[in-house]
Amino acid sequence: MSHPISSPFVEIDRADWARLAPHVPDPLTEAEVRRIRGTGDRLELREVAEVYLPLSKLISLYRDSAARLHRETTEFLGAPTHPTPFVLGVAGSVAVGKSTTARLLKELLGRWQGELRVDLVTTDGFLHPNRVLEQRGIMGRKGFPESYDRRALLQFVTRVKSGEAEVRAPVYSHLSYDIVPGEEIVVRRPDLLIVEGLNVLQPPPTGSHLAVSDLFDFSVYVDARTRAIREWYIERFFTLKATAFQDPQSYFHRFADMTDAQARAYSSDIWDSINGPNLVEHILPTRSRADLVLRKDDDHTIRSVLLRKV
Numbered sequence: 001m002s003h004p005i006s007s008p009f010v011e012i013d014r015a016d017w018a019r020l021a022p023h024v025p026d027p028l029t030e031a032e033v034r035r036i037r038g039t040g041d042r043l044e045l046r047e048v049a050e051v052y053l054p055l056s057k058l059i060s061l062y063r064d065s066a067a068r069l070h071r072e073t074t075e076f077l078g079a080p081t082h083p084t085p086f087v088l089g090v091a092g093s094v095a096v097g098k099s100t101t102a103r104l105l106k107e108l109l110g111r112w113q114g115e116l117r118v119d120l121v122t123t124d125g126f127l128h129p130n131r132v133l134e135q136r137g138i139m140g141r142k143g144f145p146e147s148y149d150r151r152a153l154l155q156f157v158t159r160v161k162s163g164e165a166e167v168r169a170p171v172y173s174h175l176s177y178d179i180v181p182g183e184e185i186v187v188r189r190p191d192l193l194i195v196e197g198l199n200v201l202q203p204p205p206t207g208s209h210l211a212v213s214d215l216f217d218f219s220v221y222v223d224a225r226t227r228a229i230r231e232w233y234i235e236r237f238f239t240l241k242a243t244a245f246q247d248p249q250s251y252f253h254r255f256a257d258m259t260d261a262q263a264r265a266y267s268s269d270i271w272d273s274i275n276g277p278n279l280v281e282h283i284l285p286t287r288s289r290a291d292l293v294l295r296k297d298d299d300h301t302i303r304s305v306l307l308r309k310v
């Protein structure tokens with residue numbers, strides 16, 4: 001008789017998790033929460049206090065432990081070694097709210113123990129430019145593992161993790177729907193690097209030995225029901241249609257004057273042909289590789305936290 005695979009996580013109900021919150025008076029202002037909150041997300045100050053403060057505390061425990069291990073290893077080797085940045089991965093579907101989570105953690109962790117230098121990099125900068133995607137006939141697979149220059153991403157994180165003084169990453173624009181030629185972000189030996197993207201928890205592709213997730217000291221997967229994320233994607237499309245798409249520079253400007261029926265049909269189609277299949281085939285299977293899962297309800301609020309059994 002085969003046994004069901006038991007979960008690698010313990011699930012902690014939001015109310016129990018909130019009791020672990022350290023006392024931090026006014027961690028962020030309303031204006032800061034508004035600035036951090038992505039289009040369509042419902043992040044509230046209450047969620048910052050109840051969910052993200054305990055999470056920041058936990059991540060800082062992992063960071064302290066990594067620093068201690070580093071000190072002890074240096075002592076053991078009897079040779080000085082430089083401390084390396086702590087690397088945090090944030091994964092999840094398109095439209096699940098990963099970028100809000102990543103921006104919020106950057107803000108909270110940066111203020112946690114004095115002034116920590118935290119840098120945030122999104123993996124869209126490592127997408128192949130549209131020109132290459134077109135050449136390879138994979139424009140309809142933007143966001144799938146093969147649409148990224150995975151080697152360049154791995155090299156980037158390896159160089160940051162190994163303490164290089166200055167490491168550069170390319171930049172993607174949702175406005176032009178492409179890599180921005182000549183633009184880059186520069187990472188200079190941060191204390192902590194956050195790497196956010198759909199595919200950051202992928203195992204190494206066949207023939208490679210290492211994946212970017214092998215360099216993570218901690219990882220968070222933002223999770224919700226697939227049906228709910230589909231609705232969030234479509235709702236966000238409507239909001240973007242009324243805002244970002246109105247910009248004549250936007251790649252999506254041609255959709256700015258769509259009727260509601262056309263917008264629903266078009267965004268459902270993108271979801272059903274690209275983002276939905278990518279979630280089911282590639283992203284969801286990586287959830288169990290995370291150290292922690294934030295599970296959202298259909299109204300976007302975080303319902304529970306799943307923590308890897310240690």
Ligand SMILES: Nc1ncnc2c1ncn2[C@@H]1O[C@H](COP(=O)(O)OP(=O)(O)O)[C@@H](O)[C@H]1O
Nearest residue numbers: 038039093094095096097098099100174175244
């Ligand atoms: N076409 C677009 N135009 C402008 N902003 C966009 C567009 N698509 C997505 N965004 C923004 O880009 C960010 C990342 O979106 P996404 O990759 O879907 O991840 P998530 O919703 O999990 O943060 C979000 O803040 C979203 O609002």
Ligand SMILES: CC(C)(COP(=O)(O)O)[C@@H](O)C(=O)NCCC(=O)O
Nearest residue numbers: 094122123124142143196197198274
């Ligand atoms: C740019 C993205 C692939 C996300 O990139 P990430 O930063 O997660 O690597 C995604 O937001 C996207 O634009 N997907 C293409 C399909 C669509 O237009 O929704």
